[in-house]
Amino acid sequence: MIRRAKRDRSPASRSPQWFEQFNPRGGVPRESLPGFRRAATTAAAIFDRALALLDEPPSEIDLAAALAVLGSTDDESGEYDDEEAQAVARELPILLGTIDWTPEEAGDLLAVVLDAEARGGIVPDDDIRARITERIWDAEQHLELRSIDKDQACEFVAQHHSLLPYCNPRGMMYAIGAFWRDETHRGRELIAVATAGTPTGRWGPGECPVDGILELTRIASVSGLTRLDRRGRAVPVNASSALASRLIDLLPTSGRRGAVGCRFVTYSVLGERATTYLALVAKGLRPVGIIRGKPPKGAYGEVARMDKIVWEAGPAAREPDWSVLPAERRAGAVRAFSALRPDVRRK
Known part of the structure; x- marks a missing residue:
């Protein structure tokens, strides 16, 4: 009887290919895919960061002006420094942790979160998290990471x-x-x-x-x-x-x-x-x-x-x-x- 030596299955012994478990697999519900679950977790963190950012006082960061210059809101009544507003607008993807989003996409997200239930609005928080998840998942379907x-x-x-x-x-x-x-x-x-x-x-x-x-x-x-x-x-x-x-x-x-x-x-x-x-x-x-x-x-x-x-x-x-x-x-x-x-x- 031939006995096979036991493999060392510790993390340090694994081939880099093991990381592909994070990537999509076809033929199964996406909610069960590790990549989709990871997108949902990331979306929840982004939503929380958006809430925290909107709680910042205007003296610290003028989000209203940034959203106005991006066209994410229709509020053009206030007076603001256009150069400073543009600078804040460019920072929005960094502030939210939305790696590959444009400032316009980040601004649109903040505009939606302004009306979230968590802020006393009418848009369900879960709906916003789901929309962020969809955005992340759509990008991951086009950008596949593998060994x-x-x-x-x-x-x-x-x-x-x-x-x-x-x-x-x-x-x-x-x-x-x-x-x-x-x-x-x-x-x-x-x-x-x-x-x-x-x-x-x-x-x-x-x-x-x-x-x-x-x-x-x-x-x-x-x-x-x-x-x-x-x-x-x-x-x-x-x-x-x-x-x-x-x-x-x-x-x-x-x-x-x-x-x-x-x-x-x-x-x-x-x-x-x-x-x-x-x-x-x-x-x-x-x-x-x-x-x-x-x-x-x-x-x-x-x-x-x-x-x-x-x-x-x-x-x-x-x-x-x-x-x-x-x-x-x-x-x-x-x-x-x-x-x-x-x-x-x-x-």
């Missing part, structure tokens, strides 16, 4: 990453691709790739061991890809933020050698807009400091010279340092993080 092999990931990075067109497969735990599906759901195009694994450098102070840290090492996407929003406008497809968001979701089960995943870390070059990461502030991602450039070693010395912002998320992430962000982007990021952490210090 790819390391060679395919590195080839894509070489073609589409301007600063670091190479990747090191050693220590790579995840290679995830974002595939765009057309209206027929037949054609699938790889439009973005993210790789993550064991940290490649110093991992900072704190109680999280190195085996509990997951570092986003590369993220690259096809430039210029757009979709149509509900108003028929061509808007960017924010696949990079969707990939980073999924990796943050995978953090708890990404520990190695018995450790629990406790810190997600990545970097952006100082001076970049860092829109990919700012879109995830409401999810707990925050800037924690700057690492200064150093004398280059090897063939990719230009990147080594650059100063970089350190971003972290997870239970062992350090406290945010908002001073490292450009002044024009700081207020929106702090407000978005405050909705998640009311005790956050506004620096």
Whole structure:
């Protein structure tokens, strides 16, 4: 009698393909799909953030003016600074944590929540949550995230990453691709790739061991890809933020050698807009400091010279340092993080 050795089924031993359990499967009610349930959970959090945002005093944030300039409301009676209103309007997707929504879509949502039952209005809260879920689910049907092999990931990075067109497969735990599906759901195009694994450098102070840290090492996407929003406008497809968001979701089960995943870390070059990461502030991602450039070693010395912002998320992430962000982007990021952490210090 042949006895087969038992497989190690711990999270650390699983192939990256196991994460595909989050993706849709055909032929079953969508309410039973993990992806749809995840969309519903996200929708509930967005609804709560919208309520909290609308409770902010006008002296802190003038939402009425922002909604007016977006055309989400018909109230044009008030006087406001158009430039400031436009700036707040651009911040709305970050404030709500709606990763790939346009400011117009975020404004329309806030306009509906103004009439929610939770605020004494007539629109049932559950109906609003359901509509947000539908919006998220519709996007996920077009943007499918799934594992790819390391060679395919590195080839894509070489073609589409301007600063670091190479990747090191050693220590790579995840290679995830974002595939765009057309209206027929037949054609699938790889439009973005993210790789993550064991940290490649110093991992900072704190109680999280190195085996509990997951570092986003590369993220690259096809430039210029757009979709149509509900108003028929061509808007960017924010696949990079969707990939980073999924990796943050995978953090708890990404520990190695018995450790629990406790810190997600990545970097952006100082001076970049860092829109990919700012879109995830409401999810707990925050800037924690700057690492200064150093004398280059090897063939990719230009990147080594650059100063970089350190971003972290997870239970062992350090406290945010908002001073490292450009002044024009700081207020929106702090407000978005405050909705998640009311005790956050506004620096």
